[in-house]
Amino acid sequence: MSATRVETVAPPLDSQGFLRWAWRQLTSMRVALILLFALAVASVPGSILPQRGNNPLLVDEWIDQQPTLGPLLDRLGFFDVYGAPWFAAIYLLLFVSLIGCVLPRVGHHWTAMRTPPPIAPRNLDRMQAFSCETVDIAPADVSSHVSQELRRRGWRVRTGSDTAVDGDPGGVWVSAEKGYLRETGNLIFHLALVLILVAVAAGGLFGWRGNVIVK
Known part of the structure; x- marks a missing residue:
């Protein structure tokens, strides 16, 4: 007697289902950690290479000394890392991921803290x-x-x-x-991280920097 194997095929995702799936993936803690690590790695060139916002003359000198690599890095935005589109994309994705991950947890945690303990079971x-x-x-x-x-x-x-x-x-x-104190501390840490991102973004949008060359 042979057993019959039945295979179930999942229905294809429509556009709404795909967007819902993408939002769940983006707001997961795993993706937030990956984006945070990617942001840290993307910030490394800004600490190693000279930046136009700090010293444009040193950037021009570096490009002149590296005629092959310098123009390529300049086109990729490595001399203006924090203003590059790829850095802004990672930054915005991390911001959206943290907002979508933290805010619902804050609401659920607040509701759980205000809810009294459950009734003791009879048996x-x-x-x-x-x-x-x-x-x-x-x-x-x-x-x-x-x-x-x-x-x-x-x-x-x-x-x-x-x-x-x-x-x-x-x-x-x-x-x-x-056991609510640990989750409270965890949420405070993530909210502080969101506030830091907001402060850095506000400083980049509304702040200004001037360079003066005195001879």
């Missing part, structure tokens, strides 16, 4: 780390003590009580969660 014995102990203290006192201790350790706490259902007597419960 705790189904959880893997479940354990049970019996104490001679009122449930309300136990709940108050546990809540205070968790808050002291930096947990977000939510308390409540269950009503009796199908023979289950119910009782008080405490739910707690933590």
Whole structure:
């Protein structure tokens, strides 16, 4: 008896689907890191070669000393790296990638921080780390003590009580969660990076530089 192999063929992407796919790729953290690395590599010629914005005379002298390589690098924009179209393209792509990656995460993180911890499940014995102990203290006192201790350790706490259902007597419960500080620091770092890019772009658009030659 031979098995029949069924192959599924994905439908072709239309223009809207392709744009949605391209946007997801551009705003992914992997692409943002690649663009950040590409921007760092693209900035290397600006630190090694003389730049027209800083010393145009040194640029002309460098081109005269390198008659073969100099004009080629000049046409490619290596003597004006930070004003070259290819550098601006990497810069803009990185800016769009960070905006599209960070802003939705900020909104989701803000919503999650304002949302109280979830209600404790009724059937705790189904959880893997479940354990049970019996104490001679009122449930309300136990709940108050546990809540205070968790808050002291930096947990977000939510308390409540269950009503009796199908023979289950119910009782008080405490739910707690933590771990938002790391994501907050991560988002602050990326927002600071976006602000740096905005400041550099604003300085390049609205700033000016003058060169004076005194003999």
